[in-house]
Amino acid sequence: MNSGGTNARIGYIAFNTFREAVRDRVLYNLIAFALLLSGAAILVGEISIDIERLVVVNLGLTAVSLFGVVIAIFIGIGLVSKEIDKRTLYTVLSRPVRRWEFVVGKFFGLTGTLVVNTFFMALGVFLALLYVAHKFEMMDVWVLVALYFIVLQFLIVCALALFFSSFSTPLMSAVFTFALFVVGSLAEDLRGFARITQGVGGWLATAIAYLVPNFSALNVISQVAHGDAIPGRLILYDSVYALLYSAMAISGAVLIFQRRNLK
């Protein structure tokens, strides 16, 4: 099987995953998001002073992140188990599709779904910004960077959900992934704890701090809400980090899925 064929097969699985997610009405969350954001934009203008932009950015980006993470977890955990339950996995694997291609294709399909979802939500955020501020400002560029970081978060969450779903039940996969998301969101505190702890506890805390996904490094929502610039080097490092961490989780998923007895 050549690499062109591999790419085609991965692309086909990814496209089907995306199509299935759309068919499952995943994008309906956009309606809830639009209602939330437009409601907040209008309401805050009525009841508060001078924090309209702040609220739209904070609420908008937080909602983009949380909606996306929830989608990533709840679709990601079912990607493998659903195919087994519906017995469609056997049909797919009986064709010239390797197991690793199946895993990687599913990953791209899910991240593609989230990127499309995020694109529409980002449009909503910028429309709400335009509504409250009546114009765009230079600092709104950083909102784009924050949105990019959120997409990087999704990469990691998708990869983790897929990793756990490669060996665990959907419920346990959801629990594991969500727990890692929470721990990873508090990673700065964990790292701070590791820095001030001595001895074995310090080593252990450092190891855990480096092993769990550092979602807090990918969260710049508060900074961009206040118009703070994001350093170029952070954008580069965070991009590399998210790609490597996702690759790590996907490799783990491939290794497990290769060995899994599907009978």
Next chain:
Amino acid sequence: MSATRRVNRVAVAVLLFSMAGAASTLYAVDHLRREPVAQESLYVNSPKVLRRLSLGYTGLLADIYWTRAVQYFGEKHRAGSRDYRLLAPLLEVTTELDPRLLPAYQFGANFLAPKPPYGAGLPGAALALTKYGIEHNPDQWRLYYNLGFLYYTELKDYAKAADAFSRGAKLPVTHPFMPVLAARMAEHAGEFDTARMLWHTTYQSTQDPLIRQNAVQHLLALQVDEDVTRLEQAVKKYHEQTGRLPASMSDLERAGLIHLPANGTPADPNGRPYKLMPDGRIEVQDPGSIYFITKGLPPGVPTPEPARVD
């Protein structure tokens, strides 16, 4: 090599490479973000808003904020910073979320009160924090002790210190030194004895090794300060009686002004004899060996302080 084995090998290689790469990148991110992450502003600084956002899990959130306050203080202290602007708000949020979190009052006041770089230099904020703690934990003698300690050491307000110790002394569970401290503050006499008693109580009322070590260092410094004061008073009296300065400690003993120990010369807690200087001053032999001493130092030498831990 079979296709499956090849895939496995590639997957293991990618896994190991990405794990090492992710850790290295995170290390770089960590260094890049250390300052911003120290967060020179609290984006949610309203305890009431946080209380609502916590959905009732205030205890856990308070623990997280207390940990953040400790880390913030530790990082700033280690860096020798003089800017602790977030410390008071962090402690306010912590204690508002969990008003019964006693360590936040006890340690928090000690973080806030001392002058930078040893603390935030905010005795007013330390007092407000401790009073808030007493309001919500009126049966905790340690909080009254902390309040009295702050009035005594930071503000030299003996009347208010006496009142705090006295209120703490009346509690069903209290420390035996509390009524004594209250009485001493009321008459504000015997500075060395009072200070010694305070540090002694601090030593006894905690199990934290760093606080205990700090108390011991202060007790040793008090002994030096008291010895030097006593010896210099003897020199002064000798000068008044004879019209000249003593040439040695033995001159003071012969004049009946001091009693020399068995080994011949008065010494500091490390066993190093005090030096009688030609101008009549008393000096310690090694000024850097005993922290916090304010007397017995050569002219121009500042009070030695412990080095910050890196």
